[in-house]
Amino acid sequence: MKEIRTRYAPSPTGYLHIGGARTALFNYLFAKHNNGKFIFRLEDTDVSRNVEGGESSQLDNLAWLGIIPDESPLKPNEKFGKYRQSEKLDRYNEIINQLIKEDKAYIAYDSSEELEQQRKEQEAKGIISFRYDRNWLKISQEEKDKRFKNKEYSVRVSLPKNKDYAWNDLVRGKISVNTDEIGDWVIKKSDGYPTYNFAVVIDDHDMEISHVLRGEEHITNTPKQLIIYDLLNWEPPQFGHLTIITNMEGKKLSKRDLTLKQFIEDYKNDGYIPQAIFNFLALLGWTSGNNQEIMSKEELVNIFDYKRLSKSPSKFDITKMNWFSKQYMKNENNQNLINKLNFDIHVNDEWKEIFVDTYKQSCSNIKELQENLKIFNLDLEPLKDKSNKVVKEFIHQLSLVEFSIEKIQEAINKTKEITRENGKNLFMPIRLATTNLEHGPELAKSIYLFGKEKIYKRLGI
Numbered sequence: 001m002k003e004i005r006t007r008y009a010p011s012p013t014g015y016l017h018i019g020g021a022r023t024a025l026f027n028y029l030f031a032k033h034n035n036g037k038f039i040f041r042l043e044d045t046d047v048s049r050n051v052e053g054g055e056s057s058q059l060d061n062l063a064w065l066g067i068i069p070d071e072s073p074l075k076p077n078e079k080f081g082k083y084r085q086s087e088k089l090d091r092y093n094e095i096i097n098q099l100i101k102e103d104k105a106y107i108a109y110d111s112s113e114e115l116e117q118q119r120k121e122q123e124a125k126g127i128i129s130f131r132y133d134r135n136w137l138k139i140s141q142e143e144k145d146k147r148f149k150n151k152e153y154s155v156r157v158s159l160p161k162n163k164d165y166a167w168n169d170l171v172r173g174k175i176s177v178n179t180d181e182i183g184d185w186v187i188k189k190s191d192g193y194p195t196y197n198f199a200v201v202i203d204d205h206d207m208e209i210s211h212v213l214r215g216e217e218h219i220t221n222t223p224k225q226l227i228i229y230d231l232l233n234w235e236p237p238q239f240g241h242l243t244i245i246t247n248m249e250g251k252k253l254s255k256r257d258l259t260l261k262q263f264i265e266d267y268k269n270d271g272y273i274p275q276a277i278f279n280f281l282a283l284l285g286w287t288s289g290n291n292q293e294i295m296s297k298e299e300l301v302n303i304f305d306y307k308r309l310s311k312s313p314s315k316f317d318i319t320k321m322n323w324f325s326k327q328y329m330k331n332e333n334n335q336n337l338i339n340k341l342n343f344d345i346h347v348n349d350e351w352k353e354i355f356v357d358t359y360k361q362s363c364s365n366i367k368e369l370q371e372n373l374k375i376f377n378l379d380l381e382p383l384k385d386k387s388n389k390v391v392k393e394f395i396h397q398l399s400l401v402e403f404s405i406e407k408i409q410e411a412i413n414k415t416k417e418i419t420r421e422n423g424k425n426l427f428m429p430i431r432l433a434t435t436n437l438e439h440g441p442e443l444a445k446s447i448y449l450f451g452k453e454k455i456y457k458r459l460g461i
Ligand code: GLU
Pocket: 009, 010, 011, 043, 200, 213, 214, 215, 218
């Protein structure tokens, strides 16, 4: 059987987005589930849109998530050619020239004004989606020569007439498109670069890609790509188109929406646990089949099945993301967390350990944990009103024992016994009286973390 090879092929036009990360993740899971290879390559021919550091940002953020490609521009396998499109121009030109020679593609000399004219004429005739008519034939040879010399031409593929191209989409089932709905399209632009729909075919073929999972915005591109496979007598990979990710209102995520953190970098900077994001992303448009939600990378690899990819859009729910991250924070090693925190207060190792162990239970990320440290920097004002019976009893009980977590707990228990209050009526007054906060993690530990001196001063012990 042929090796399963999948790929993620971003353009280095920006940082790694949630959507891109999810595409990479599904391709990764698909490959790894089948003992195959996951490839990272770069579509960097739209030179004007490339951003500095785009490639490394993509790779670094994927690595942070735990998605390490088997092959990439940094780890190429010579057998499959180059992993950046900008380094493959000779290869694309070789195929383009072959197609021209075989009359499967031709040079088109239209200027942008002439194309605009064509577009308008078609619009006037009520044709909605533009289809190129072979206008170049109308130009004189002399004009053609001039434009050729000035490099004012592109290359278009010559489509077979009225031919259906169909594929069995891994997510959506059979999709079929007729060439008459497409029209001859550009495979090489006047700037000398190949277009995406052309280059991607050469890349997928050269790299022996077996399966392509990508965003649904590419559904309309797939027939164009199938045409190229057909013209070159190549076997296409199997395609699956993932549904969109929406915000909570059901609108497609827009990178310009600044109210939502959409870049993996944002989560990295806030100190989220990468395994949690990996887990969360896997469930953005896919289900485990048994309602299980918390799954390690190994478990996900084991049970991944493209048949459970969702056919409807998936909502990006930050509350759920935080919930996932919380579950992972709880299990995170204390020392790892301690190493990531900046303790600008003077505390010993025991204190750090108790702090992290207590507060990680309720935090989604390191940034939140760090925020909680601030509480201990503040001074506690002496408590003014001690009239509440729970408070009064607790102060009394606390004054009788030594200041340790167990003894503070005992004082709370005694207070409960004597006042016969429990739950909120017990904890809330004690918490407010001691820490001046309404909410927090385990009460005895919270009190202990403030330290004997501050708590005694506040309670007047
Ligand atoms: N660079 C394209 C994108 O980011 C890749 C499309 C594909 O996977 O074929 O959408």
